[in-house]
Amino acid sequence: MGMVEGHRRITPPDGMPVWDVDPYDPGILQNPLSYYSELRSKGEPVYLPRYSVLAVGRYETTQKVFSDHENFVSSRGVGLNDFKLEKPWRKPSIILEVDPPEHTRTRKVMARALSQKVVKGFAELFRDTAERIVDSVLEKGTIEAVSEFAEVFPTTVFPKAVGMHDSNARYLVDYGAMVFNAVGPDNEIRRRSMEKETEIVAWINGACARDRLSEDGLGARIYADADAGEITHDEASMLVRSFLSAGVDTTVTGIGSALWCLSQNPGEWERLKADPSLLRPAFDEVLRYTSPVHTFGRTAGRDTEIAGFPVEEGTKILCVLGAANMDPDKWEDPQSFRVDRRPRGHLGFGAGIHGCVGQNIARGELEAVLKVLIEKVDRIEPAGEAVWRPNNSIHALDTLPITFIPN
Template sequence: MTVEPDPSMPRLALDPFSPQVLENPFPAHAALRDAGPVVWLPAIGCYAMARFDHVQAALKNWQIYGSGRGVGLSDFARETPWRPPSLLLETDPPIHDRTRGLMNRVASLAALRKLMPQWQEKAMSLVSAYADGQPFDAIPAVAEGFPLSVFPDLIGLRDEGRDNLIPYATVAFNAFGPRNALLAEAMKAAEGATLWVAESCKRENLKPGGWGMQVYQAADDGLCTHDEAERLVRSFLTAGVDTTVNGIATLLHGFAQFPGEYQRLRGDRALLRKAIEESLRWGGTIQTFFRTTSQAVEVEGNVIPEGAKVLLFLAAANRDPRHWDQPERFDIGRNASGHVGFGFGIHQCLGQMVARMEMEAMTGALLAHVAEIRATGPIEYRLNNTLRAIGALPIAFVPA
């Protein structure tokens, strides 16, 4: 257990994993930022940081804020992980350098660019089918529908059962929080999905030519073991699904909530990539990740002891008014460079390039077929211990 902090350290009596906070995190984020650079949270027995400068600095400083003891509340030095730890997200150098280098070689920007014409064609077909002005739920239709139409083929997954990727990613991200009712419900719902993923990551079940088989070929070349290859393929399935689904959902939500920004993009398509980065900053797809201190560290006069869990509020940092002007506004002209929507430093999300390029293909299709993205009902959130996940997004695509 983490030692209680000095009495002078700010503390807040809030549980960041309570349903109330997960449903509407923004008041809690403001309270955390205002309380101080480091805050003690007695409800979960750990430290927290929510201001942009401190969160970004901690994410960069893996030497002190390590990931090898888990990036969730569970401390791998004291508890057994629910599944074998990720060789990317839950390791530090030198192991991390070796595995990340291998994966960066497979998941290269050049490889993705070759796929863009095919992804653009699929996005055009999907958007045009809904561009009739009629209300529909954009989550299953578009935000989930598009990634599930392109990502499994990228990895080389078998055709049957691909819908298991959504519940598996849901339980994986829930597992970074406490062992609460959300995690229990997600694990029960994903029992079959977890088994499907485990089988799908095996070499004999992967199609030739995909990123999954390329990882095994790297193992043949001695760059990793074959057991490591299976775990690395599994990392693709966590990094490349829910983050992309929620990234597309947040982009659509931003355009529906701020219709003037979509019209601004229609008038100046050079803003497309800025719009994507702004949606990643504004939407807070990834709310939090934990780190564990390798030594005592002082942050503006507040000492965090060695071996302490620190909860980094990425989404709160991305709306910190100390760093961003009018952070609650979705502004596609904003320079959102440096946001921590996908983390920062050596542990940035492996799937970030996939997410960005899928979002780019989707946005291009919207601009080609849709004159207006109109909200037609209230948005609903699917509570998750780590993600800000939109569960229902009723909108209409007014045809161009």
């Protein structure tokens, strides 16, 4: 039946909705709400002939497919490329692109390294860094908040938390963009992102080596587990690499999205300042409302079904998390941003066994930033038009002009 974008072409069963749309069109990636709405309205699943994949976007079905690791596997790639049929551009992640029992073993190591207890040990680092950045932007007043704030915080604290001797903020941000763009098709967005692949990947791999790490960071914890025989030393290096591929770009996106949400909704900023106990639900609402990871894939590991339709082994399924997070059947008035919503069950951190293993550190970073902003900033105001950056898997801001008014 042929191949398309690294996976086997399929024929949809009779009666399945068909929609000739390109979900990776730059216009859709920058402004996806209409696409999300129409995808949900078409039914579930929907066949997209351009890439010969199925797509799900209603909350109940998306959550079910994304969580069902027995029928819909990650080991064959979370993008369009089927690792069973074509070699991926880099060695697959041994935590993101793997299934049990291998996943159980490596996730245990990562979860221990990123536990709440460990993350609490970075509280002073997060707080001090947030204060320095906020003081700096208050002196300037108006800034471009992506490059001068959202990128600065994670690229400052995360290398220190990992224990990296080497740090290159541009490479860290660009590597994350590369990883998430690579799950999409071979489009201009992906090709442009991969232009410095050889240079950046070589630097990343070198920076993850044991002799390039301190003895008191997250990386050292991973290598200690290798010494204890829980994983191999090669696996330890790959798990440290996972910190960098998933722990920087997504946090940059989360900070930028939070600043955008709060600047666009001044009443919610006032509500958050009046009740700082809403910090955690506010962050969850940012994730639900903006869906930093808008689409991730799964592969049918066996003949199965979705919503009563037969699904052949090898079929690629796009789980459109952004659409599920905006499903009015799940959320009341989903297109309203509310810091007190408490959106339990949102898919911003994934779901099931592949739920974000680093969410403790992501929460620690974002809560530190928001706490300092509450203490020092009276108003967060738009200073121009925000521009979203097309990315095959991440919904991220490219530029965000913001004015910070001090207390």
